[in-house]
Amino acid sequence: MRPLDQVFTRLAASPFRSRFRLGPRERDYLEAKGIDTILDHARDFIDRRLAPAHPANDGKQTPMRGHPVFIAQHATATCCRSCLAKWHAIPAGRPLSQEERAHVVAALERWLRG
DSSP states (O other), rough: OHHHHHHHHHHHHHHHHHHHOOHHHHHHHHHHHHHHHEEEEEHHHHHIIISSSSSSTTTSSOSSSSSHHHEEEEHHTOSSSHHHIIIOOOSSOOOOOHHHHHHHHHHHHHHOOO
């Protein structure tokens, strides 16, 4: 697993990853629910959509909009197992450990608090 400082330095150099921003709806939703609730949603999304060894529709399981976490996942390259492998050095093909899940949530929180 790469340290988040290193990951965020690399993400900042990516034109694709750098273009993601919360829209007004997602920003309002984050403010209305609060960061703690949004991070609870993130943990649920990670457990269901990213943590399995072979997630359903891997590479297409994370929408591009509709929830602050989805946008944050694309911005932080935590949207699918191949992005986790490439950007975070978390191998695909096996379930995520609790430490790896915590790493993903920490990346999302860092971006959302931006």
